[in-house]
Amino acid sequence: MATIITKEQQEKEKMVTLVSSDSEKFVVEQKVAEKSHVIKMVMNCCGIESPIPVRRVKGDILKSILEYCEKHSKGEAQEVMEKWDKEYMDKAEKDLVFFHDLMLASHFLHIQELVDLIAVTFAGMLKMKSPEEIRQKFNINNDLTKEQEEHIMTTFGWAFQPI
Amino acid sequence: MNGWDEERALIPGLPDDIALDCIARVPHRFHPVICAVSRRWRDLVTASAFRLHRHRIGVAEDLILLIQAQPGGLSGAGRSKDEFRPPPCRLVAYNASMGEWRRAVGAVPVFARVTVVKGRVVVIGGWDPETLKPVGEVRVVDPVTGGWRPGKAMREARSFFGCGVAGGRVYVAGGHDSQKNALKTAEAYDVEDDEWVELPEMGEERDECQGLGVGGRFWAVSGYGTEGQGRFDPAAECYDPATGRWTKIEGVCEEIGGGDGPGSGIYAAAGERVRYVDGRGVREYGRGWREVGKGPEGMRAVAVAVEIGEETVFVTGVAEGGGMVGWVLEDGKWMRVSNPIGFSGSVYSAAVIRV
Incomplete structure (x- = not known):
């Protein structure tokens, strides 16, 4: 007699183990891991039986990324997702080192939605700031000479204020 | 590493x-x-x-550049009629993607023309704000900073000329000189070489003609001669750089101009297509005119019209009850653009750039 497998059980069977660079193990559903184009390709060619090493991503970053992938594999309403994304980013951007690592990992794992979300958030961090504030926040060396900087400042032709 | x-x-x-x-x-x-x-x-x-x-990556913004009169600048108090001065003009950028208005620091020549070629904004001609004489001045504006550098001046100072971009060059034709003589001369500007070249003369003098880039060719539409003050010619002349000649196109504005002259409506071109917008509707040219859509509601006269990409049209015009208002035609619907105080002056020229 054939066993009847419910949809839920079927899903459960499709679990995959991912191993971070610092040997932390994460067991997630295949559809969650599939959000990464790179992991999807690995699963397609090597299967899901043995653990997949994600050597360039540390445990704390991989954990956060998988949290994102899980939420985004549920197909929830757009407003719900937008709110969730915002909270997720608000938390991430507090720690700049973490934020950079998250950005690099999302690129490396090729999760386009997350790449875009982080880029938009990053661009938001550059708005409404003076050049000096931007340099300080991102540790950028100012190699403009006084004259060059002055030139940029004085040729700003667009004025926002009414005459 | x-x-x-x-x-x-x-x-x-x-x-x-x-x-x-x-x-x-x-x-x-x-x-x-x-x-x-x-x-x-x-x-x-x-x-x-x-x-x-x-x-x-889909984040470019459409910037509509306008030559706009500074509001409240009309003939200052205490001046007699003889001393009438046109209002000072500014280069204004309306960001159609964000709904923001900005202006460049400093005045531009009164009634100057603005155009976009090869990613650069070029402001040409107009009147000197002090002497009110036509100037040949050219300014090349950086759309990022709004700052500008002088370009090579036109060979001939002119005002109220037709101006358009075709095949990567700016064309100017007609208008009038400092003696108020209507002109049949034309020239073309290459922004990369910063050089003007003289073109053959048109068949007719065309003061206040409208310039259009249609495909790779330049059209000078309507206008009038020195003797025919205000009697607008229904024909257009078309310059083809491949042959180096002007060809007359008869009756382009016969059907639509009516008795009002071109002041009531305006031409806009995108690619090979020529459209005409006025209070009655949007018309498209091709062996005569046919109506393709309604005009903006409550618009009495159009001042400028520019095409943004293939489908969108931006116009500014005089609304019923006065005041300069902008409209955007998108998906067949006209939407009124709100312009804040300080951006309600008359508009004399417009162009669009994607940034």
Whole structure:
């Protein structure tokens, strides 16, 4: 007699183990891991039986990324997702080192939605700031000479204020 | 090993391609500020490749450039009629993607023409604000900073001329000189070489003609001669750079101009298509005119019209009850654009650039 497998059980069977660079193990559903184009390709060619090493991503970053992938594999309403994304980013951007690592990992794992979300958030961090504030926040060396900087400042032709 | 030069990185800790992806998403209004972060940021943001990248990732913004009178500038108090002075004009940028209005610092010649060619904004001609004499002046404006550098002046000073872009060149034709003589002369400007070349004369004098780039050719529509003050010619002349000749197109504005002259409506061209917008509707040209859509509701007269991409049209005109108002035609519907106080002056010329 054939066993009847419910949809839920079927899903459960499709679990995959991912191993971070610092040997932390994460067991997630295949559809969650599939959000990464790179992991999807690995699963397609090597299967899901043995653990997949994600050597360039540390445990704390991989954990956060998988949290994102899980939420985004549920197909929830757009407003719900937008709110969730915002909270997720608000938390991430507090720690700049973490934020950079998250950005690099999302690129490396090729999760386009997350790449875009982080880029938009990053661009938001550059708005409404003076050049000096931007340099300080991102540790950028100012190699403009006084004259060059002055030139940029004085040729700003667009004025926002009414005459 | 990080694999990238940490010292020269746009953002330390990030590969440049990822940094570029982030910086490209900063809205255009902040670009002048981020230009001053470092040399590499300045060179990145002002490069045309940066604009292309923004376009590719779908974050480019449409900037509509206007030559607009400064409101409240009409003939100052205490001046007699003889001393009438036209209001000073400014270069204004309306960001159609964000709904923001800005103006460039300093005045431009009164009634100057603005046009966009090869990613650069070019302001041409008009009247000297002091002497009120036509000038040949050319300004090449950087759309990122709003700052400008002088370009080579037109060979002939002229005002109220037709102006359009075709095949990567700016064409000017007709208008009148400092003696108020209507002109049949025309010239073309190459912004990269910063050079004007003289074109053969048109068949007729065309003061107050409208210039259009249609495909690779330039049209000078209507206008009038020195003797025929105000009697607008229903024909257009078309210059083809391949043959170097003007060809007359009879009756272009016969059907639509009516007795009102071209003042009541305006032509706009995109690609090979020519459209005409007035209070009655939008018409398209091709062996005569046919109506393709309704006009903006409550519009009495159109001042300028520009096509944004293939489908969208931006116009400014006089609304019923007075005042200069903008409208955008999108998906067959006209939407009124709100212009804040300080941006309600008459509009004399318009062009669009994607940034």
